[in-house]
Amino acid sequence: MQEFDFQSPQTLDEVFQCLAAPGAHLIAGGTDVIPRMRAGIFPAAQLIDLNRVEALRYIREEDGGIRLGALTTYAEILRSPLLAQFASALGAATRRVASPMARQRGTLGGNLANASPAADSVPPLLVLDSWVRLAGPHGMRELPLTEFFRGPGKTVLAPDEIIESIFFHKHAPSWGFGYEKLGPRQGMTISILSAAAALELGTDGRIKAVRIALGAAAPTPVRCPRAEQALLGHLPAAPAWQSAAENLSVDISPIDDVRASGEYRRKAAGVLVTRALQSAAESAQRSAAQ
Amino acid sequence: MKPIQVNLTINDREYHLNSLPNRTLLSVLREDLGLTGTKEGCGAGECGACVVLMDGEPVNSCLVLIGQADGHRVQTIEGLSKNGQPHPLQKAFVEDGAVQCGFCTPGMIMASKALLDKNDHPSEEEIREALAGNICRCTGYTKIVQAVQDAAEELRHE
Numbered sequence: 001m002q003e004f005d006f007q008s009p010q011t012l013d014e015v016f017q018c019l020a021a022p023g024a025h026l027i028a029g030g031t032d033v034i035p036r037m038r039a040g041i042f043p044a045a046q047l048i049d050l051n052r053v054e055a056l057r058y059i060r061e062e063d064g065g066i067r068l069g070a071l072t073t074y075a076e077i078l079r080s081p082l083l084a085q086f087a088s089a090l091g092a093a094t095r096r097v098a099s100p101m102a103r104q105r106g107t108l109g110g111n112l113a114n115a116s117p118a119a120d121s122v123p124p125l126l127v128l129d130s131w132v133r134l135a136g137p138h139g140m141r142e143l144p145l146t147e148f149f150r151g152p153g154k155t156v157l158a159p160d161e162i163i164e165s166i167f168f169h170k171h172a173p174s175w176g177f178g179y180e181k182l183g184p185r186q187g188m189t190i191s192i193l194s195a196a197a198a199l200e201l202g203t204d205g206r207i208k209a210v211r212i213a214l215g216a217a218a219p220t221p222v223r224c225p226r227a228e229q230a231l232l233g234h235l236p237a238a239p240a241w242q243s244a245a246e247n248l249s250v251d252i253s254p255i256d257d258v259r260a261s262g263e264y265r266r267k268a269a270g271v272l273v274t275r276a277l278q279s280a281a282e283s284a285q286r287s288a289a290q
Numbered sequence: 291m292k293p294i295q296v297n298l299t300i301n302d303r304e305y306h307l308n309s310l311p312n313r314t315l316l317s318v319l320r321e322d323l324g325l326t327g328t329k330e331g332c333g334a335g336e337c338g339a340c341v342v343l344m345d346g347e348p349v350n351s352c353l354v355l356i357g358q359a360d361g362h363r364v365q366t367i368e369g370l371s372k373n374g375q376p377h378p379l380q381k382a383f384v385e386d387g388a389v390q391c392g393f394c395t396p397g398m399i400m401a402s403k404a405l406l407d408k409n410d411h412p413s414e415e416e417i418r419e420a421l422a423g424n425i426c427r428c429t430g431y432t433k434i435v436q437a438v439q440d441a442a443e444e445l446r447h448e
Contacts, residue, residue, distance in 0.1 A: 003291040027355070031335055099422050102335055
């Protein structure tokens with residue numbers, strides 16, 4: 001493996017000091033960084049391990065919402081009763097992430113910083129309307145997750161900044177969530193496509209609010225505003241799903257790659273979004289009936 | 291490249307190591323400590339041949355830098371037997387013929403142990419989910435699942 005000096009700071013201030021050194025890069029769970037270092041495509045002269053920064057490892061309730069520290073692992077997401085109750089789509093996506101071993105090490109902050117168009121945690125976080133908080137030597141800033149990604153492997157993070165946490169509001173029981181992932185097998189699969197949906201039904205049973213997000217369908221995971229617009233005020237049923245699916249083509253720009261063709265992804269996106277919306281609608285109807 | 295000091299417990303024995311930082315836990319286990327039961331397959335977290343337990347949880351030791359193992363408790367396949375007697379999982383893998391070439395076996399057994407430590411009566415689906423990151427290229431999954439079920443039964447009667 002390439003050569004580097006290894007630092008393991010314990011506080012955010014120490015992290016910022018380490019990060020000021022030339023050639024400094026961060027590592028958390030290592031599930032992306034280590035394979036890239038072994039392939040010689042991660043040129044770090046200084047490697048800063050975040051695992052001892054306890055201030056980044058938490059799941060807590062805050063201002064009517066939930067805040068997850070950047071070091072939260074997939075395994076911790078699956079163990080949290082709070083997230084099981086308020087972020088079921090995130091749980092569903094997490095269960096499909098790689099293997100138990102990767103879920104043990106891989107972190108939410110790492111998944112965001114890696115900025116893969118196929119990042120599994122992102123579509124559920126997008127339909128939860130999440131915000132990401134960045135921390136740097138001069139303070140914190142917070143922005144909607146939709147504004148965080150700039151392209152494959154690219155984010156708005158400045159060289160001296162780190163991801164501190166993710167925040168989303170708790171949604172009322174009138175909301176339902178759905179998640180779908182498409183790949184050659186259930187486990188150990190990079191998504192060909194993934195879809196998350198959140199919708200709220202009004203007392204008249206019609207769609208009052210809706211969010212749709214797709215992974216591996218554009219240079220970054222994306223929300224689908226055109227498809228969302230097409231659903232408002234409609235009954236949660238097949239005709240509405242079909243018009244959402246037809247409007248998706250404006251929201252996405254899938255490419256041909258080793259996993260699938262762009263054309264296949266365009267067709268599959270409508271199917272996957274329909275399934276995610278259907279299960280979101282069913283879960284909203286179930287909680288309304290309770 | 292500055293060497294780092296690493297203190298960790300492996301199979302209940304304490305080690306104080308001086309290592310270069312660009313080593314993985316896997317390479318230190320195999321090359322420095324002679325614990326060659328843990329295998330290197332893909333080196334990228336895809337195959338599960340290198341699974342060990344860290345603080346009781348399964349990890350791919352090829353994706354843990356030695357500096358990240360500092361202060362942690364590691365268990366490898368060599369640490370499973372007690373008083374010279376193989377662990378029920380090891381016995382079941384042999385008796386059920388869940389071993390063909392054997393290269394994936396240590397990782398399979400450690401991932402299975404992580405499951406059985408938390409769930410003493412797993413369903414077939416739970417076993418397959420727990421072993422989703424462990425690849426056997428001799429195609430022995432049916433017998434591997436059977437062996438985990440048999441070991442679970444024996445452990446329940448212990």
